[in-house]
Amino acid sequence: MTTSPVERAADQFVSALAQWRVERGMTKKQLAARMGFDPSYVSHVEGRRHKPTEDFARRAEAVLGAGGAIWQRFQEYDELRHARTPGPHRDSPVRSQWLPPGAGLVVEREIAELAYTDGAYRCRVLRSLYNAGVEPVTRYLVKMAVDRYPNDPTGSNRHHRENPLTFEELDVHAVAGEGxxxxxxxxxxxxxxxxxxxxxxxxxxxxxxxxxxxxxxTTIQYAYTVGEEKWGQWFQRAVRLPTRSLTVRLNLPERFEPQVWGVEVSLNAEVPVRTPLERRNEGGRAIFEWSTDQPLLNARYRLEWRFRGADAPVHDDLAPAEPVLPRASHRMRGIGIIQRGSDLLRQRARHFQLPREAPAARETVTRLLTSLAQLEDLHEFSKGVGLAAPQIGLPVAAAVVRAPDREIEPVVLLNPRVVGESAARDEQYEGCLSFFDYRGLVVRPLRIEVEHARFDGARVVTVFERALARLVGHEIDHLEGRLYVDRMKSDAKLVPVAQYQQTGRPWDY
Incomplete structure (x- = not known):
């Protein structure tokens, strides 16, 4: 029966080893062969007949790609095993990192530095590479990522959507070789x-x-720049290739009074790095450096910091709250558009007595065109837009319509009525300034004939087609006390504007 902490830790190591071996679909003999051991060795370790060594744990971690899980279990076991044994006790250090068969690129040395200057961070990375594979290497993958608010993922995502990284600002430069x-x-x-x-x-x-x-x-060096408004206060290196030496360095203004600490990130936890950071001051700069040999594959090491100086840039832990935008209907109401529910929208508009009321008709049209200009400052009407006098509080039969093509002069309608329409119809989504929070599918004729008046009282008939026919028909409905919901099919539902997918697109004909 397992009773001691050391034996329990050994059991946990063996369990992790067996779990990852099975998950990778390997037998004990296959794993031993990949690790370069005698075919029975893995069986002996899993059977607790052999104690795991550092070399064994490193090789198992590398072959199985366990994301640090096997290595973490070994470290827990190793610490407990030697805590009860006084004097020298460690396994002989692994002098060079063992590489699984078929390994390709090896990073023999990496030095990664992040320097803050004049409101921007410049990242410089030097990697000494060795091709341990059997094929020539013609390209090397570089990943660049930012997280402005790591403690606020939602806010950080929103921030980067609104302020995306661009290759232009990154200003990437890279060279291979030296001197x-x-x-x-x-x-x-x-x-x-x-x-x-x-x-x-x-x-x-x-x-x-x-x-x-x-x-x-060979040695490759590359560098890129990110503004402080996009870079969070952390600098992380991920070990994606076998690496023999890793150095991470921060170069910050000394006057900012930086406080820096290091974190090792595994699948299961974040723990402080196992060795202290070194600091030196040079020419007004505070330089922090941390190094490790033989870092595990898939391990991640991160330096984090905060500034305590009075003139240091301020960095909030959480993103600013997302502004609560007013509903579309509130914006319409704000410029004087009468909203659904008003009795005025359900009354038939009074016709002008023309030409006697021509001055009043001209004043109404002027007010409609002024309101239309205000609307176009608030919203882009890619499908065109119309406005009827009752929607601005005037119970008279006047409306203006702007075609999708803004180069065309607005259509002015006085005392209009539909006198003919085509049998051909279509169904499109419409919106209404008097309840702009929704859109609805409405069937209308593709062609209408409209009789309307001029300011001198003369009557004319104008033919409107497609988009203009729909817009004009919508406004004439307003003058007759109807809304587009009255024309929707009984089983049709209004779509909230937040879910509407056709904003910014003209109607499809």
Missing amino acids: DAAEPMRWRVKLDRDAAKEIWLLFANERGQFPLYPGER
């Missing part, structure tokens, strides 16, 4: 999202190609 042998590297976009970019650095430029062949080494 006189350095070659500029072209790059190609792989992923382009608001808060994340991925690019392929190409071992090529306009002068030719320079692949990294098997057994060869």
Whole structure:
């Protein structure tokens, strides 16, 4: 029966090993072969006949790709095992990182620095690469991501939607090689999202190609810039390739009085890095540095900071609250548009006595056109827009209609009535300024003939088709005390404007 903490930790290591082996579809012999051990060795470890070593745990982690889970269990076991044994006790250090068969690129050294200057962060990364594979390497993947408010994912996502990263501001530069042998590297976009970019650095430029062949080494360096309004106060490195040495460095203004700490992130937890950060001051800069050898594959190491200086930039933990925008109907009401529910919208408008009431008719049309101009400042009416006198509180038979093409002069309708219409009809979504929070499907004729008056009292008939026919018909309905909901099918439902998918698009004919 397992009783001691050490034995329980050993059991947990064995359980994690077996779980990941089964998940990867490997037998014990297959895993042992991939790890470079005798075929029976994994069986002995899982059977608790052999104690796991650091080398065994590292190889198992690398082959099974457990995201740090196996290594974490080994560390827990190792700490307990040696806590009860005084004196020297550690396994012999692993001198060089073991590579699974078929390994490709190896990072022999990485130095990643983030420097703050004049309101922006510049990230510079140097990687010494070794091609341990069997194929030439012609490109290298670089990932660039920001998270302005890591403690507020929703706010951070909203912030980056409104302020997306752009390749122009990133100003990416990359070279391969060092000194006189350095070659500029072209790059190609792989992923382009608001808060994340991925690019392929190409071992090529306009002068030719320079692949990294098997057994060869080179150094690549790349740099990019992100404004402080998009970069959160953290700098993370993810170990995606076998890496022998990793150094992470922060270069911050000393006057900001920065406080910096390091975190190791695994699948299960975030814990402080196991060794302290080093600090030095140079020329008014505070430089913090942390290094580790043989970091585990898929491990992530993050430096975080805060500024305590009086003149340091302020960084809130949470994004500003999203502004509560007024409902569309409230905006319409704000410029004097009568809203649904008013008796005025259900009354038949009074016809003008023309030409005697021509001055009053002209004044009404002027007011309608003025309101129309205000509306177009509030909203883009890609389908066109109309406005009837009752909608601005005037119970008279006048309306104006703006076609989708804004170069066309508005149509002025006085005392209008429909005198003919086509049999051909269509069904399209309509909105109404008097209840602008919804849209509804309305059937209307594709062509109408409208008799209407001029200011001098003369009567004319005008033919309107398609979009204009729909807009004019909608406004004549207003003058007759009808709303478009009266024309909707009995089983049709209004669609909230937030769910409406055709805003900004003209009607389809």
